[in-house]
Amino acid sequence: MDEFKAVIVGELDRWQRAGKVARFWLRDDDAIEPTEPLDRLLEISAAFAVPLTLAVIPAHTGEALADRLRREPLCSVAVHGWSHRNHAGPDEKKQELGRHRPVADVLAELKQGFDQLFALYGAQFVPMLIPPWNRIDAALLPQLAGLGYRALSVYGPERPAALPLINTHVDVMDWQGTRGGRDPQALAVEIAARLRLMFDHGGTMGLLTHHLVHDAAVWDFMKALFMVTADHPACHWAAVPDILREQQAPAG
Numbered sequence: 134m135d136e137f138k139a140v141i142v143g144e145l146d147r148w149q150r151a152g153k154v155a156r157f158w159l160r161d162d163d164a165i166e167p168t169e170p171l172d173r174l175l176e177i178s179a180a181f182a183v184p185l186t187l188a189v190i191p192a193h194t195g196e197a198l199a200d201r202l203r204r205e206p207l208c209s210v211a212v213h214g215w216s217h218r219n220h221a222g223p224d225e226k227k228q229e230l231g232r233h234r235p236v237a238d239v240l241a242e243l244k245q246g247f248d249q250l251f252a253l254y255g256a257q258f259v260p261m262l263i264p265p266w267n268r269i270d271a272a273l274l275p276q277l278a279g280l281g282y283r284a285l286s287v288y289g290p291e292r293p294a295a296l297p298l299i300n301t302h303v304d305v306m307d308w309q310g311t312r313g314g315r316d317p318q319a320l321a322v323e324i325a326a327r328l329r330l331m332f333d334h335g336g337t338m339g340l341l342t343h344h345l346v347h348d349a350a351v352w353d354f355m356k357a358l359f360m361v362t363a364d365h366p367a368c369h370w371a372a373v374p375d376i377l378r379e380q381q382a383p384a385g
């Protein structure tokens with residue numbers, strides 16, 4: 134773990150010397166109901182005062198999760214599609230919000246998801262769409278503002294889009310291989326690379342997690358990362374509502 138620490142702290146120290154602060158944010162996907170892994174996620178993030186944005190699946194959730202999260206002031210909730218159902222064919226990448234159905238049907242679901250989670254969460258709700266599998270048909274994007282969405286979050290570098298993007302950049306899971314946590318050293322190298330890019334071009338360092346499938350390696354990684362970053366003067370774990378507000382403030 135020492136090498137892991139050196140890679141991240143080395144980069145943050147450079148930020149500190151330059152008088153800059155790197156903004157990190159935490160997104161965790163696929164919440165539906167209170168579970169033991171969710172408790173663990175909330176505990177770890179709260180212990181380090183790291184704000185958390187949960188991608189909640191509207192069609193499958195309800196009061197139980199909202200009641201649980203009401204006690205978590207650092208937790209905000211965003212819309213994770215509608216039902217997280219794959220409408221793509223067997224030879225395609227999985228997608229709920231693709232071109233497989235009429236646009237009006239998809240938009241009607243996205244409006245229902247927005248309205249339902251807003252009603253459940255009120256002030257904890259953030260008007261951000263997180264497409265399942267991080268995929269959405271570009272033709273839908275210009276319509277989202279009309280439904281109330283103010284931001285979109287997918288995976289990878291931000292590209293110009295019809296809606297402000299608050300993306301994730303580092304995924305802790307090894308989806309193609311072990312389906313467990315990735316090597317901490319590889320994750321540290323990726324985080325440092327993202328920080329180098331941000332140093333010159335701005336942006337945030339979005340960490341993507343999936344509490345329901347974490348193995349011990351992921352929980353250990355998260356704890357270690359929070360341990361080395363949360364108190365570092367050149368790191369700020371930001372809440373998405375704050376990032377959104379700043380993005381929408383006029384430049385100057």
Ligand SMILES: [Zn+2]
Pocket residue numbers: 162163213217265266
């Ligand atoms: Zn998902």
